[in-house]
Amino acid sequence: MNARIIQLPRILDARGNLSFAENLNQIPFEIKRTYWLYDVPGGEGRGGHAYRENEEFVIALSGSFDVVLDDGTQKQTFQLNRSYYGLYIPKGIWREMVNFSTNSLALEFGSTPYSQEEYIRDYEEFLKLKRDGKL
Numbered sequence: 205m206n207a208r209i210i211q212l213p214r215i216l217d218a219r220g221n222l223s224f225a226e227n228l229n230q231i232p233f234e235i236k237r238t239y240w241l242y243d244v245p246g247g248e249g250r251g252g253h254a255y256r257e258n259e260e261f262v263i264a265l266s267g268s269f270d271v272v273l274d275d276g277t278q279k280q281t282f283q284l285n286r287s288y289y290g291l292y293i294p295k296g297i298w299r300e301m302v303n304f305s306t307n308s309l310a311l312e313f314g315s316t317p318y319s320q321e322e323y324i325r326d327y328e329e330f331l332k333l334k335r336d337g338k339l
């Protein structure tokens with residue numbers, strides 16, 4: 205489904221490690237937006253939806269969570285538990301984020317500004333759009 209983990213550079217240092225991600229480099233699209241999820245209760249889940257155009261890049265800055273991706277035919281689960289891994293999610297993928305650990309912090313970059321119209325929140329509608337080749 206073309207979703208993939210991208211390992212970010214790690215500058216290891218006794219004073220504390222450093223990682224980074226650049227526009228159109230480690231992040232394979234032009235960043236138009238960033239947002240983060242925090243104070244998520246342990247074991248909670250978020251994000252049952254697909255985007256029409258928005259691509260995403262997700263980093264677990266702290267703690268861990270699982271991202272379950274579904275392209276309409278197959279499902280794949282990615283566990284994010286290191287701050288130097290990014291998950292690239294192409295557009296048109298149903299995505300859920302589950303099993304947040306207590307005090308986890310999810311940083312997300314998007315390729316489009318926020319828009320309600322970008323969202324497909326109904327799974328059956330998602331499957332139909334996929335079947336009809338409209339997504």
Ligand code: TYD
Binds near residue numbers: 250251
């Ligand atoms: P939503 O994407 O529905 O979160 P989740 O799928 O994880 O439950 O967003 C929750 C609310 O936040 C929704 O009312 C829209 C708002 N929001 C913005 O205003 N801008 C953003 O960039 C995002 C991601 C959400």
